[in-house]
Amino acid sequence: xxxxxxSSNVPDTEAxxxxxxxxxxxxxxxxxxxxxAGGAETAAVVKANAYGTGIEHAVPALAKAGCETFFVAHxxxxxxxxxxxxxxxxxxxxxxxxxxxxxxxxxRLRPVLxxxxxxxxxxxxxxxxSRRLEAAIHVDTGMNRLxxxxxxxxxxxxxxxxxxxxxxxLMSHFVSAEENENPINQRxxxxxxxxxxxxxxxxxxxxxxSGIFLKDKPHFDLVRPGYALYGGNPTPYAExxxxxxxxxxxxxxxxRWIEPEDTVGYNAxxxxxxxxxxxxxxxxxxxxxxxAASVRGNSGxxxxxxxxxxxxxxxxxxxxxxxxxxxxxxxxVPEGDxxxxxxxxxxxxELTIDEVGRRAGTIGYEILTNLGQRYARHYHETGT
Numbered sequence: 001x002x003x004x005x006x007s008s009n010v011p012d013t014e015a016x017x018x019x020x021x022x023x024x025x026x027x028x029x030x031x032x033x034x035x036x037a038g039g040a041e042t043a044a045v046v047k048a049n050a051y052g053t054g055i056e057h058a059v060p061a062l063a064k065a066g067c068e069t070f071f072v073a074h075x076x077x078x079x080x081x082x083x084x085x086x087x088x089x090x091x092x093x094x095x096x097x098x099x100x101x102x103x104x105x106x107x108r109l110r111p112v113l114x115x116x117x118x119x120x121x122x123x124x125x126x127x128x129x130s131r132r133l134e135a136a137i138h139v140d141t142g143m144n145r146l147x148x149x150x151x152x153x154x155x156x157x158x159x160x161x162x163x164x165x166x167x168x169x170l171m172s173h174f175v176s177a178e179e180n181e182n183p184i185n186q187r188x189x190x191x192x193x194x195x196x197x198x199x200x201x202x203x204x205x206x207x208x209x210s211g212i213f214l215k216d217k218p219h220f221d222l223v224r225p226g227y228a229l230y231g232g233n234p235t236p237y238a239e240x241x242x243x244x245x246x247x248x249x250x251x252x253x254x255x256r257w258i259e260p261e262d263t264v265g266y267n268a269x270x271x272x273x274x275x276x277x278x279x280x281x282x283x284x285x286x287x288x289x290x291x292a293a294s295v296r297g298n299s300g301x302x303x304x305x306x307x308x309x310x311x312x313x314x315x316x317x318x319x320x321x322x323x324x325x326x327x328x329x330x331x332x333v334p335e336g337d338x339x340x341x342x343x344x345x346x347x348x349x350e351l352t353i354d355e356v357g358r359r360a361g362t363i364g365y366e367i368l369t370n371l372g373q374r375y376a377r378h379y380h381e382t383g384t
Contacts, residue, residue, distance in 0.1 A: 015376035016282025016312035018245035022055050024381035027065035040219035043069035045226030046072040052371035055080045078109045101125035114138040114146040124162035135355045136169035138143040141191040153195040170202045177210035189218045209234035233354050234366045249343035250281035265319025277331045281344045284324040288370030293360040298352045311337040
């Protein structure tokens with residue numbers, strides 16, 4: 001088992017929180033997804049700073065595991081990925097912004113073209129360069145967000161611009177693949193198959209993380225997992241097949257006892273009904289932890305909201321999450337099990353990224369992509 005360690009520029013002694021990122025688990029998740037993909041190439045989606053984990057760390061770890069193709073949302077992310085993956089194929093999902101084609105050429109990037117104007121502009125740029133540069137085309141099969149509509153998609157084979165560039169990938173995107181019984185999945189699979197049948201020699205891609213696990217196995221030539229790589233559950237209807245990648249500890253900066261009828265936090269939204277012990281930890285919504293995880297009401301009430309683990313003891317939040325601080329009700333923690341400077345686990349153990357998202361009324365994707373820059377970041381490789 002390897003134990004290579006890397007740290008951020010924030011010293012532990014100066015950081016209010018410590019973010020643990022297991023690059024070994026990240027690589028293992030990619031291998032598990034590759035095994036589930038039935039022979040299709042397994043790419044990696046590393047947009048939003050590799051879902052908060054850091055492009056400059058995540059991309060090399062995935063490339064070392066064998067990943068050869070990456071997807072990002074913006075061209076700036078693609079340039080960062082190119083710097084650490086010089087031989088990879090890198091696609092930009094949000095398409096070709098007007099006037100940006102030269103940057104794609106300079107950094108050897110591939111736009112995902114999703115409209116007739118984008119196709120026209122890319123084809124014109126390629127003609128001006130006398131080069132057939134690579135690109136993908138996105139056909140919308142139900143999301144109504146990006147991509148050619150189905151009529152345009154079915155007519156692609158006759159588009160004269162296809163001779164001006166190399167169409168390297170035909171793709172679409174699932175609406176609800178995590179809902180394995182949702183009938184829209186099958187409608188999208190059938191629509192995409194119809195478009196793909198008109199361009200049978202072009203590589204095709206439909207499946208995201210959850211799509212890989214659908215019973216129809218719509219893997220085509222390439223799958224594009226994102227969330228599952230970082231430990232999110234691609235099968236919320238079943239046990240999570242992925243390893244945890246992220247852990248987050250906030251540091252206790254103060255402990256105090258409060259009396260009955262005392263309130264806690266901004267706007268006095270939490271009331272102590274008896275004598276309680278509270279701990280303040282140095283993490284808040286400025287660090288990306290959602291304010292929606294605030295606990296409002298009376299002490300001792302059971303609510304689905306924010307929680308931390310202190311030496312294994314569940315500790316509910318007390319009051320509103322503020323910009324830089326969260327207050328915990330630690331009354332049930334034995335006095336010897338908590339002290340100033342101790343860690344309180346905000347993500348880890350039973351507090352998976354999916355569970356943290358659920359407790360904040362959101363999704364684990366938002367938890368990951370909001371991970372802040374004030375943490376001390378510890379990168380390590382535990383292997384498999």
